[in-house]
Amino acid sequence: MTTASSTSPLRIGVVGYGHLGQFLVERILSEGPEVGLELAFVWNRNADKLKGEVPPQLILQDLSSFAQRGCDVIVEVCHPHIVQEFGERFLSKSHFLVGSPSALSEPKLNQQLRRAAQQGGRTLYVPSGALWGGQDIQRLSDSGALKALFIRMSKHPSCFRLTNDVLSDWSEAEGRRVLFRGSVAELCPLAPNNVNTMAAAAVAAGALGFAGVQGEIVSDTELSDYHVVEVEVTGPDGFTVHTVRRNPAKLGAVTGAATYKSFWNSLLVCKGHGGRVYLC
Incomplete structure (x- = not known):
């Protein structure tokens, strides 16, 4: 310590x-x-x-x-x-x-x-x-080599706090549903309490900004014990990185334990x- x-x-x-x-x-x-x-x-x-x-x-x-x-x-x-x-x-x-x-x-x-x-x-x-690898994304962006950044956040529907009623009809038998896919700039007002990880990524990817970083939020009734954050980074000449983070979380929890x-x-x-x- x-x-x-x-x-x-x-x-x-x-x-x-x-x-x-x-x-x-x-x-x-x-x-x-x-x-x-x-x-x-x-x-x-x-x-x-x-x-x-x-x-x-x-x-x-x-x-x-x-x-x-x-x-x-x-x-x-x-x-x-x-x-x-x-x-x-x-x-x-x-x-x-x-x-x-x-x-x-x-x-x-x-x-x-x-x-x-x-x-x-x-x-x-x-x-x-x-966000996993934020400093690496930032360095890639600062060097001018960051070409694209995509983030998918998947959670149990009880963990989402959305500004509309798109999830008002979910059921435990539903399975997986894509709620939104588009720019992080568009996504943040829809789920301001759920996508701070995406916002941090958009800050790291300064060259792309909120409008240039793409995000997707997914409701999945199978995810009763953790949230999943997937990050796909694209650089020059075929360079790519894909990370998957499983963050332990209770049902209804906006923020994962880690x-x-x-x-x-x-x-x-x-x-x-x-x-x-x-x-x-």
């Missing part, structure tokens, strides 16, 4: 207290001193959910007053709407780890946050989540990488 340095610990603000937020808060409180992290605040849309779970002095009632807590890093783990409403303000005061990178599929917001990071000299961190640990490792990276977007 990494030990804390002699410098002051990084003060972390956690925005959102769902399953992932709870995991992060518990781990910062229990292991923070050992890894150089200190919890500055926790905010949740329903503050009553925090009572008895989070020390009272760490509960932030009004998110607009986040700057008073003097955070080094603010972590969003709730909803893209928070990224839209507070992203620029967070970056004006702190580094920002965006747990809902699907929000970045909106071109205007994407540019606003990139500009805010550059102007303030702070880092907009994008966690890899369930992604929690991945997110924690991403947080440990957030120590400042200049005014830019950084995949971690």
Whole structure:
């Protein structure tokens, strides 16, 4: 385990207290001193959910007053709407780890946050989540050699949170159904809570962007124990890579179990990488 340095610990603000937020808060409180992290605040849309779970002095009632807590890093783990409403303000005061990178599929917001990071000299961190090989995709893109990127995410229908009723009629005997195939830019608004891995891939594939990366989401009633993430990378002269990741997950779980640990490792990276977007 990494030990804390002699410098002051990084003060972390956690925005959102769902399953992932709870995991992060518990781990910062229990292991923070050992890894150089200190919890500055926790905010949740329903503050009553925090009572008895989070020390009272760490509960932030009004998110607009986040700057008073003097955070080094603010972590969003709730909803893209928070990224839209507070992203620029967070970056004006702190580094920002965006747990809902699907929000970045909106071109205007994407540019606003990139500009805010550059102007303030702070880092907009994008966690890899369930994406395997993100750094390799990024290097291929930066070198100009990335030609195409396709991602398929397959889950049990109970694990999807969609903005329309396309899955309202599913049954356990249904089997496999392709729900959508197209650009990640089109897919993110349809399933903002399910495709953050695809959004991270679109950030890594900077040369292609959200409009150039292709994605597919699949409902499969056979997947009762795990999610499946398939990534197909195409480079020059016949170069291809195809990875398949099976991420253990309970029925109804939006996020697979292994992604929690991945997110924690991403947080440990957030120590400042200049005014830019950084995949971690």
